[in-house]
Amino acid sequence: MKKAIILVMMVWFALVGRIGCAGECARGEHTHIWVVPQVIRPGNPVRIMAVSTEAPITEMLLTDPQGETHELNTTANTGGMPWWVMTEIDELGSGPYRIEAQTIGTTLACRELVLDDDTREAPIWDEAHEAFYAAWIERLFDGEVDEDVSFPSMEPVLRDPERNFLHNALGLGEDANLPATPDCADFPYFLRGYFAWKNGLPFNYRFCNRGSATRPPTCDAAILNTDFVGRIATPATFKAVNLNMMNAVQSGNGRTGLADQATDFYPLPLRREILWPGTIYADPFGHVLVLSKWVEQTPGSPGILFAVDAQPDNSVARKRFWEGTFLFADIPGAGPGFKGFRPLMDNRLLNNEELPNFSLEQTEITPDEFYAQLFMLINPQGLDATQAYEATLAALVEQLQTRVKSVDNGEAYFRKSGATIAMPPGVAIFETVGPWEDYSTPSRDMRLIIAMNVLLNFPDKVAAYPELFRLNARDVPRVKAEIEQLHGQRTAETTIQYTRSNGEPWELSIAEVLERKPAFEMGYNPNDCVETRWGAEPGSEEYASCRRHAPAAQIRQMAAVRQWFRDAKRPPR
16 A cells, blocks of 8 residues: 555656646646747737647647636647647637646646747757657648648648648748749758748758769758847748758758768668658658658558658659658668758757767668568558558559649640750759759659559569568468459559540559550650650550650650660669
8 A cells, every 4th residue: 555655656746847736837848839920919810739759649728817727629640759739729818828738637738828928939959849840741741541632832831821830920921922842852951941940940951962873972061041040030031041052952962871970861760759750761863752641550551651752843742651652772872761850959960979869770771671671660560461452552553643743744834835845965864954854754754663563563572571461471372362363453443544635534544554664664755745655555546646756866865775764773873
């Protein structure tokens, strides 16, 4: 009995030490309450987000100046750490008001709200700000699992207060006409810079080279920007800082060596509690994605890891993790993998030995081991082979639907100008500027060819890694045969649709797309008609509406490098 009493007292004192007594409003050690706008004005709505790295937040309470406490209606994340909930209050009267974030009746954090108070925090990239950044990213690109989360650029995303918790946080109407058109390499920096602007934080980036076939890119000293610190920076200030950043960074910034110190990013361990939304994924060939959400595995559905990327035409889309979108390869010319922004403390960037989560794990595993480890992170209970096949097919369909939009963007360009787009020489087809970068799809099509190979080889994967699919050795032949049969059925009945040159829709089954895989080795040139880009056979009904062809010199140039696509191996830059 005495031990039980002592245990209760220990728990009580621990809670009091963390939260304070009943009348005290303590901020919380690992849970923080964020408020928008920066200055609360009479008659204006107030958005509130509580973010925790300690425990899921189950309720938010509001205590008014009269001492009455109400539970607020909230929207909560479902993807795990960091946990967050958000709510909106129509307006506040004269205060003070008190907000509490709780987990099953225990207060994790508390904050007082008073009209005309400045709600901005100290300008330090601490754990609270990093967790807030992760929560902001997750909310920004959230959606149902089957929802097509895509946008023509970042502009409609930032102008939507339902998505963008920081919308008009400075009270300047700053998001109404803000240009927001980052491409792939700019994308993570743009998000980081925007968040720094709204929260008065310092921001950094570097000039880097592109490396070579034998060494990863290297970078100059960091450029530290403090234009947002200690004041409400205007949209013009953000535009100027953002322009300088976009003129500096490129795909080499993300591909720096994993052990390098002079980098903007550092490698992370492959652990769920470390890979938060906002983490970047740098593939070995220059593409960059930003993690946006984990979907937990359930008995009836597989887990999912979502990421978002930007394309040269400025479109932004959410994608799920799989071999077709997250390319991983062990090559001397790049340091690929999951990376975090190098923390900025006391106006300097931390070295590798100072980073609590620095890890060279991704340098020590093969691509097969990499994908197997991520598979188990996403689906810790393993997956039924049929479930896993369906998830892989869904990922390929998602990638094809994204390509439909990319090809349509090229067609829109020709409807406006009609000018033939110049094709750069050699490896520059993957990285250039101007209309070719905006409307050609060599990088995307190479990833698509890889994705097709993953689906086609899925039965062999079941045989090679039975432990991922909860199989023992004697079940493998039977299950492999079942997956092969399922593949034939599902690819025949699953379809996508593109728009022909005459404006009419044309439907393709996934089986037809897979049969046309060789055509995608030459389908990335926007000067060709849309029918050619989707592999239509000359002389067929589908092809009859084709009215535009790439110049003969460009066709010869494409044929000369076709082996890159056939092998699905991008050459070193």
